[in-house]
Amino acid sequence: MELWELSAYELSARIRNGELRAKDLVFSVLQRIREMEPLIHAYISLDEEGALRKAEEVDARVARGEKVGALAGVPVAVKDNICIKGGRTTCASKILENFVSPYDATVIEKLKAADVVLLGKTNLDEFAMGSSTENSYFGPTRNPHDQERVPGGSSGGSAAALAAGEAVLALGSDTGGSIRQPASFCGVVGLKPTYGRVSRYGLVAFASSLDQIGPMARNVRDTALLLKVISGYDPKDSTSAPVDVPDFTGVLDEGIEGIRIGLPREYFAEGLDDEVRERVMEAVDLLEGEGAEIVEVSLPHTKYAIATYYIIAPAEASSNLARYDGVKYGFRAEGEDLYQMYCNTRGQGFGEEVKRRIMLGTYTLSAGYYEAYYLKALKVRTLIKQDFDEAFKTCDLLATPTSPTVAFRLGEKVADPLTMYLSDVYTVSVNLAGLPGISVPCGSSDGLPVGLQLIGRPFDEETLLRVAYVVEGSLKGRSEP
Amino acid sequence: MEYEAVIGLEVHVQLLTESKMFCGCSAKFGAEPNTQACPVCLGFPGVLPVLNRKAVEFAIRMALAVEGEVQPFCVFARKSYFYPDLPKGYQISQYELPLCIGGYIEIETDGGKKRVGITRIHLEEDAGKLVHEEAYVEAGTSLFDGNRCGVPLLEIVSEPDIRNPKEAHDYLVRLRQLVMYLGICDGNMEEGSIRCDANVSVRPKGSKELGTKTEVKNMNSFRNVQRALEAEISRQIRVLEAGGKIEQETLLWDPEREVVEPMRSKEFAHDYRYFPDPDLVPLYIENEWIEKVRSELPELPWRRKERFVAELGLPEYDSEVLTSERETADYFEDVVASGVPPKAASNWVMGEVLRVLKEERVGMDAFRKRIGPDRLAELIKLVQAGTVSGSIAKKVFEEMRTDPSSPKEIVEKKGLAQISDEVELSRIVDDVLSEHPQEVERYRAGKVQLLGFFVGQVMKKTRGKANPKLVNRLIREKLG
Ligand SMILES: [Zn+2]
Numbered sequence: 001m002e003l004w005e006l007s008a009y010e011l012s013a014r015i016r017n018g019e020l021r022a023k024d025l026v027f028s029v030l031q032r033i034r035e036m037e038p039l040i041h042a043y044i045s046l047d048e049e050g051a052l053r054k055a056e057e058v059d060a061r062v063a064r065g066e067k068v069g070a071l072a073g074v075p076v077a078v079k080d081n082i083c084i085k086g087g088r089t090t091c092a093s094k095i096l097e098n099f100v101s102p103y104d105a106t107v108i109e110k111l112k113a114a115d116v117v118l119l120g121k122t123n124l125d126e127f128a129m130g131s132s133t134e135n136s137y138f139g140p141t142r143n144p145h146d147q148e149r150v151p152g153g154s155s156g157g158s159a160a161a162l163a164a165g166e167a168v169l170a171l172g173s174d175t176g177g178s179i180r181q182p183a184s185f186c187g188v189v190g191l192k193p194t195y196g197r198v199s200r201y202g203l204v205a206f207a208s209s210l211d212q213i214g215p216m217a218r219n220v221r222d223t224a225l226l227l228k229v230i231s232g233y234d235p236k237d238s239t240s241a242p243v244d245v246p247d248f249t250g251v252l253d254e255g256i257e258g259i260r261i262g263l264p265r266e267y268f269a270e271g272l273d274d275e276v277r278e279r280v281m282e283a284v285d286l287l288e289g290e291g292a293e294i295v296e297v298s299l300p301h302t303k304y305a306i307a308t309y310y311i312i313a314p315a316e317a318s319s320n321l322a323r324y325d326g327v328k329y330g331f332r333a334e335g336e337d338l339y340q341m342y343c344n345t346r347g348q349g350f351g352e353e354v355k356r357r358i359m360l361g362t363y364t365l366s367a368g369y370y371e372a373y374y375l376k377a378l379k380v381r382t383l384i385k386q387d388f389d390e391a392f393k394t395c396d397l398l399a400t401p402t403s404p405t406v407a408f409r410l411g412e413k414v415a416d417p418l419t420m421y422l423s424d425v426y427t428v429s430v431n432l433a434g435l436p437g438i439s440v441p442c443g444s445s446d447g448l449p450v451g452l453q454l455i456g457r458p459f460d461e462e463t464l465l466r467v468a469y470v471v472e473g474s475l476k477g478r479s480e481p
Numbered sequence: 482m483e484y485e486a487v488i489g490l491e492v493h494v495q496l497l498t499e500s501k502m503f504c505g506c507s508a509k510f511g512a513e514p515n516t517q518a519c520p521v522c523l524g525f526p527g528v529l530p531v532l533n534r535k536a537v538e539f540a541i542r543m544a545l546a547v548e549g550e551v552q553p554f555c556v557f558a559r560k561s562y563f564y565p566d567l568p569k570g571y572q573i574s575q576y577e578l579p580l581c582i583g584g585y586i587e588i589e590t591d592g593g594k595k596r597v598g599i600t601r602i603h604l605e606e607d608a609g610k611l612v613h614e615e616a617y618v619e620a621g622t623s624l625f626d627g628n629r630c631g632v633p634l635l636e637i638v639s640e641p642d643i644r645n646p647k648e649a650h651d652y653l654v655r656l657r658q659l660v661m662y663l664g665i666c667d668g669n670m671e672e673g674s675i676r677c678d679a680n681v682s683v684r685p686k687g688s689k690e691l692g693t694k695t696e697v698k699n700m701n702s703f704r705n706v707q708r709a710l711e712a713e714i715s716r717q718i719r720v721l722e723a724g725g726k727i728e729q730e731t732l733l734w735d736p737e738r739e740v741v742e743p744m745r746s747k748e749f750a751h752d753y754r755y756f757p758d759p760d761l762v763p764l765y766i767e768n769e770w771i772e773k774v775r776s777e778l779p780e781l782p783w784r785r786k787e788r789f790v791a792e793l794g795l796p797e798y799d800s801e802v803l804t805s806e807r808e809t810a811d812y813f814e815d816v817v818a819s820g821v822p823p824k825a826a827s828n829w830v831m832g833e834v835l836r837v838l839k840e841e842r843v844g845m846d847a848f849r850k851r852i853g854p855d856r857l858a859e860l861i862k863l864v865q866a867g868t869v870s871g872s873i874a875k876k877v878f879e880e881m882r883t884d885p886s887s888p889k890e891i892v893e894k895k896g897l898a899q900i901s902d903e904v905e906l907s908r909i910v911d912d913v914l915s916e917h918p919q920e921v922e923r924y925r926a927g928k929v930q931l932l933g934f935f936v937g938q939v940m941k942k943t944r945g946k947a948n949p950k951l952v953n954r955l956i957r958e959k960l961g
Contacts, residue, residue: 083526083527101527103525201527202527239761315756319571319754319756322563323568
């Protein structure tokens, strides 16, 4: 096995006890990146120099017998909508093409404290708006399982980097499925934490009430490790929750005897690909075989989720993206007066999908429409939350497909935004309700990965990881440390 | 036809918090441009606001002081518009659920006391400042100063209860006095600490219906408010008298030319698209917090004034002057607390103390450090004990402005103690009388006004140190 193929928990253990040099690991991953990037295009920018410097620092400290962080020397890719001080943070947009952040996101401070090696910034749909990573100013990322297909989105760069061996761990962000859907398409694990579990400070906002940063990895244990490092209350984020951070890896081996898993009827209805349904049901059977109790539940307001999401998210986005006006930083197009400068800057600086959503959001927040759209959407959002509360009275977590299909072809849905939006049908409710969700691979269809989504109670990521770990172990067989 | 105006005021008060409303930057006025700014207040990608609880406390103080209703929970909303001084493209303000609803401020009118209702009080952040320097303007460029971005403001919206520019002026004076009393604003109009916009309409006197209103902006002093309102009211009356119609519009006051002029339409035709800011959780204000703030509230100026009249027996006028600023009233009360009769203390504070403040253009805080209330009290007590006369005391007071010694020491040092020794004064009076035989004769012939002349002569001989009461008595006895 090459070093770049190994898991984070194994690599960090070996680095910390001096068995493996972090620098050799970084070399191995950088070499892999050089081979794969021309095919995949997972990254927008790479920081080879910084990565090597950090690896050397870790090696030196290990050699001196000093204490190093929990993920010392592990190469991590970061979605390019998370700010790293001194480096470019583009959000895959022309408008921020040359924007250099003057500060670190809170998750980056935490990663630095854990002594990870930051490799670079991964591709995404512009401002995280999209489900295929095709809406990137820097061009699309390709799915390592089939380069004619999309990696999903918007954290497609992070998912593809993991699947291609171009990173050991990655950070994504999830507003309506942007971690889970690409994880599913690329056959990796992606977790969207409970809203408030991870600080949003330094995550370039798309839809503030829905956005969460989350861990992505090639296995469940690595996902748990990374989640532990980035979680926790942050006084810089008023919406972060003052709750304790458990040791997410501690529960992995506890098994799932007696856990009640709910299958929401509405998530297995029309529009779901047959093979995807089969893989998911096989995984459910397998969980039952491991001692879980399977119950059927209903989330009756599911049919309104996409509409609700596409009112709330663009409304917040239209406001969050108002700051990109050419005045203070980023791209500026000249104009004969201030008004023309604004129009030209935003007209040329944003891509089609971003403009579409800004217009949608501006419309629904306008005087005379606010009550009919935004306010109503907030009310439906409450109903969707209540659906979940009700369901969790009879089960401990829910199991669903992550996406109705496997990875689709590049260009297949670009011309039809509505079909594209529907690929989020199983994921958006989780964001609307602020719940944790994970996508874990559960087999494949025609060689393309299928993802199982598990949805949990607020702040109960432990149960999700525990169940995902069983799925992973049963399907892959496990080579434990 | 006789008209009356209907005026409502929107006043922005800059809060005196150490730091800004949503970040840790200093909120102090006057620093070098862009030295008090950070990614948060400059609206960089990815930043989040964190509410300054001190600003909330200040807002609660104001709400309680005007007897408004502090809302158990309120929400911050984004007000969207594009302007280069607004880094995020929206201002964090409050809209549907403000911090306080209701309340009033009382003013004095010719017809007696009048309550101007408060519609609402809410918190919001300030925008930055565009600097138009000549060299840059020529190049088609303006400069941006982010120091003011995110400085906390309190917006106080009045009911349309104001009927003329004088009332508007008096309302603002009261409001300024109040925010300074509460310690939540420095009251400095030139630095923009208090800003005022007005909604104005006119209607035939006696009519109950409201006319079409205009909004008048850019009135940056109390005098300007009064003049701008006068100008706008007469403009509206002129239009109506000529059979015209008032357009609903926003007008700018031009203080140089003393006219109101319409703003260009593009600058105000906004749909602000308010919606709750998802970066900030709703603000819950528990009763305990409100009660704590209430218990720490200073006595309000009008209450204090009433107390000075009722309990200290001061005239209305004295009470008004002494309570106009909290520091003055505090100083006065400290003097009284040191054992000086209120009226004597009032005379000294209103007379000498306020004169010095004005002369030296210093604040009460600075003055208090030089002549503390206890030191002034000691001086006044010397007068009361007859150690020095009133006029000598003023001399001692002058010395005290630069000499930190106690009044008693100054009196001794300068030999200013009053001569109350009857034997000694009797001798001096005898001298004076014998030196002025003609005046003595005229006095005895009935020209009793000459008493003052003799007293003056005695004072001259004693360099003002003679006890005037005693001198009076002695002269009367000797001539009687
Ligand atoms: Zn700041």
